[in-house]
Amino acid sequence: MPQTGALFAVASMTLYGLEISSRQADLTLLTMAVPLLLLGLAFGAIGGPLADMSLAEVPHENAGSASGLFNTAVHLGIALGTALTALVFFSATGGSPDAAVNRDAFTGVLWWVGGAFALMWALMFCLPRRANGRTG
Template sequence: MSPIQAALAFVLITVGEMAGVMVTMKTAGRYGRRLPQTGALIALLATAAYGLQISSSEADLSLPAMAAPLLLLGLAFGTIGGPLADLSLSRVPHENAGSASGLFNTSIHLGMALGTALTALVFFSITGGSPSAAVNREAFTHVLWWIGGAFAAMWALMFLLPTRTSSKTD
């Protein structure tokens, strides 16, 4: 991909994420953990579809061919990220809210750093630094299956979240 095409791919994810956040804002917590769980399932399905699309295609993928999976991934990220903080921190006492929020944000950043490092580790362990398009395609597809597994685990772990956010008047 050219730098412009790569930038447009990130724009597609961002547009999808904005749509997911708008869905989250409009539902205002009515669905509790079901909304981020749905987002995790959408992300899993989009990742699987993307992996199948890449592994079955001999030609290079174009940005239009990647648009649907990227938009769906963004939508999923928006529906996961929006309510996750509220659900995770809903039962924290008010006097501990600052510390809990800091711990939550630190955990999110740690997860992003570890996720990036681990996916790079898997990718480069397969490619061995090879510039071959076929080897890179195989490595990228392999990484997508790992990421799909992480989304499945995320979905399952969300059953540990409260069913709904508790209001301060409860």
């Protein structure tokens, strides 16, 4: 399931980038919402199973601490990803108010984020397998 979610994330970033690049003036709320809906589904497919896999082997007496550590790591990753994405965006725009520069920087950031999801998908094959044969 997490690998499928990562592929959905790559597809949604690709679709979003292509729509912004090709439809510039014709973008509507619906065309912008579809890739974001796919991205939300992808995050759900990744996040839920990843939490279960991460906490499955934790002894019951340590479950609270492990859950807190997991949530802290997730929030740290979100904050770091947001900061790095903003860094890439603003270094590409140079603070320019020009819409074309900002659009190009935004689509460039989408390609970087899509590449990160593709790397995450590939790294998920390194996760250990569970005893019942499902990928863990």
